[in-house]
Amino acid sequence: MNLNWIYTGISWILLRWHDLWGGLLHMPSGPAWVLSIVFLVLTVRVVLFPVFVRQIKSQRAMQAIQPQMKELREKHKNDQQKLQAEMMDLYKREKANPLMGCLPIFLQIPVFIGLFHVLRLINPNSDTAFKAMTTEYGWTADQFNSASEARIFGAPIAAAFRSTTEQLTQLDASRVAVTLVAGILIITMVATTYITQRQMISRNGVAADPTQAMVQKLMLYGIPASLLVSGAIFPIGVVVYWVTQNFFSMGQQFWVLSKMPIPKPGDPKVDPEKAAAMAPKPGVKPVNPKKGGRTTATRQQSSGSSVKFDTAQARAERASAAEKAAKAAEGSTSDGGDSDTPAPARKPTPARGSGSGGARRPQDNRNRKRKGGRR
Numbered sequence: 001m002n003l004n005w006i007y008t009g010i011s012w013i014l015l016r017w018h019d020l021w022g023g024l025l026h027m028p029s030g031p032a033w034v035l036s037i038v039f040l041v042l043t044v045r046v047v048l049f050p051v052f053v054r055q056i057k058s059q060r061a062m063q064a065i066q067p068q069m070k071e072l073r074e075k076h077k078n079d080q081q082k083l084q085a086e087m088m089d090l091y092k093r094e095k096a097n098p099l100m101g102c103l104p105i106f107l108q109i110p111v112f113i114g115l116f117h118v119l120r121l122i123n124p125n126s127d128t129a130f131k132a133m134t135t136e137y138g139w140t141a142d143q144f145n146s147a148s149e150a151r152i153f154g155a156p157i158a159a160a161f162r163s164t165t166e167q168l169t170q171l172d173a174s175r176v177a178v179t180l181v182a183g184i185l186i187i188t189m190v191a192t193t194y195i196t197q198r199q200m201i202s203r204n205g206v207a208a209d210p211t212q213a214m215v216q217k218l219m220l221y222g223i224p225a226s227l228l229v230s231g232a233i234f235p236i237g238v239v240v241y242w243v244t245q246n247f248f249s250m251g252q253q254f255w256v257l258s259k260m261p262i263p264k265p266g267d268p269k270v271d272p273e274k275a276a277a278m279a280p281k282p283g284v285k286p287v288n289p290k291k292g293g294r295t296t297a298t299r300q301q302s303s304g305s306s307v308k309f310d311t312a313q314a315r316a317e318r319a320s321a322a323e324k325a326a327k328a329a330e331g332s333t334s335d336g337g338d339s340d341t342p343a344p345a346r347k348p349t350p351a352r353g354s355g356s357g358g359a360r361r362p363q364d365n366r367n368r369k370r371k372g373g374r375r
Helices: 004-024 029-047 049-064 066-075 080-094 100-120 127-135 141-149 165-170 175-204 210-233 236-259 272-278 296-303 312-335 362-370
Strands: none
Touching: 004 029, 004 100, 004 141, 029 049, 029 100, 029 141, 029 236, 049 066, 049 100, 049 236, 066 080, 100 210, 100 236, 127 141, 165 175, 175 210, 175 236
């Protein structure tokens, strides 16, 4: 399989960024090529950002259908073929994909392979590598020589942890410098890969679906373990690419997941019963709970009393109730006219300031004291 189109594309992006850092800004070869690799990562991640968002949405959909998946397992626990068919229909209907979590990594594999191949060919003493870089991948002789001289803390970006003595001699590199720089970068690569996957699982939760749970474990433990072994043969520039990618993934996940938080149980957005219970009743004005508004019924229930405002409607209701009570009393009197028990008379309320026979109210006594004992 001819992958020259991948190598040519990666070389084109890498060289354009190097033209910026090394050409326009006149940076030394080492920092210029390291920044070119870093911005190659940013370019790829910006292109794959919609795929990353789809990954998050698919994981949210997988969380939302967990109860339905549980019911299907219990219903078809003795028929695995029927269970798989029902699961596929459920995934298709809810637009969920248990393998979506691996898609961004799979799409970055060609970029990784292309960068690995290009950096592996940076060998100033190899005529074959020089010819391939200049005739097939669009490099110039100056760019090839500049990349051969690019170093990070004394270690060439084309050298690897397990580079042979002959390779290090061709790159004019020190074994101690390459081992130290490559070792630190490999450990950082493995650690950041594990932290990135742990961050994703902790925010999305452990999957209940066996397939998705297996994918999560593979990404959490399998990928860091494989990088620990294979990182020894990666050129230092490739390890820089991977470490940069991990740090970018951490920031991207934090931002996207804060905009798309995990749905909690009872959330009206994902719980239809909760949404129906919170819906306003017919004829009742809806109230926005975020603004602190509460309906009249809610205020009455929370305070344990009725509304204290004496409205015209309330006065009309009281007058109607009093009229009905009076008519009921008259009816009972006319029906029981032979009764000797008269209806109790209402005790008149004494007027304020009445004669000495009337008892003074406390308010009157306070008024007298305030006026020096005079009325």
